[in-house]
Amino acid sequence: MEQNLLMERPNEGGGGHQENENGNFGMESLGRCLSSFVDEGSTESHRFYLSRRTVLEMLKDRGYSVPSSEIDISLQDFRGVYGQNPDIELLKFSATHISDPSKRMLVIFCGLWCG
Template sequence: MEGENGNGDEVVAGPCLSGFVDDGSTESHRYFLSRRTVLEMLRDRGYSVPSSEIDLSLQDFRSLHGQNPDADRLCFSTVHSSDPSERMLVIYCGPGIVKVNVIRGLHSQIANKDTLSGLILILQGQITSQALKTLDLYPFKVEIFQITDLLVNITKHVLKPQHQVLTEQAKQALLKKFNIEEKQLPRISQKDAIAKYYGLERGQVVKVTYSGDITKGHVTYRCVW
């Protein structure tokens, strides 16, 4: 774009913002963003995730998966950095309602995979109550996320305080230091977005550090309930 400054001189500006509008499919963009967040989430939980996977550009993602990605091709598994026997499987469910037959079908596919210790299901639609009950068939924890909840990594929001998951040893040291019981700690729901991000279980404790101008340096602890 061209124009004039206050002195009448011609000024050549950079390209308009409209030039940066994504002209690819919304579907591929959603898959790309959610996949990146899941990879970051697993890395933050201590799983082995290559930086090259997280840093994959939207353009490269589309080169690999196209404008209409196949949900099955986006499935992947990874092991925990400190315990290779702990393996997490991530599965994308297709659009539409997830019913009992879908959950039973997945169970039959992975029933013989003894190395699995957890499963993350990413949904694009609703899941029936009967399908949720069927998750009890799995011998390990099954976590459910809506794809729309993964388009942004909530831990990167500028207004979000820093969360650090305490080890059991650190938790006991904290309780001993302040001479309190677990139930006396402030609570955080297991359904809270941060608790879900880190896959926290009831009884785990997180250290919350605030870094705003007003609350800078303030630290508190919350127990998952």
């Protein structure tokens, strides 16, 4: 069982900061992933959203045909399409290189999906 021991350390202004045993201040109980503080949706869908967007941006930067609408999709719209626990089969996609259509890229996401 993990304990979160807090100590007071005075600062120059006379007040104190909460410090845990690791020397971290202001992080009283960060047992969860930080992305869970972003919104009320699942952490899993947020991670897939960020990963997918990064891959799309990388492909576009390398000359592959990637619609801007796919890159610019909001997290809410992503969840509307793929749900809170995205099926990795639905996330896979392919892209074709703009100057050489014989170059194609297939992107497959891996992960645990508990349906």
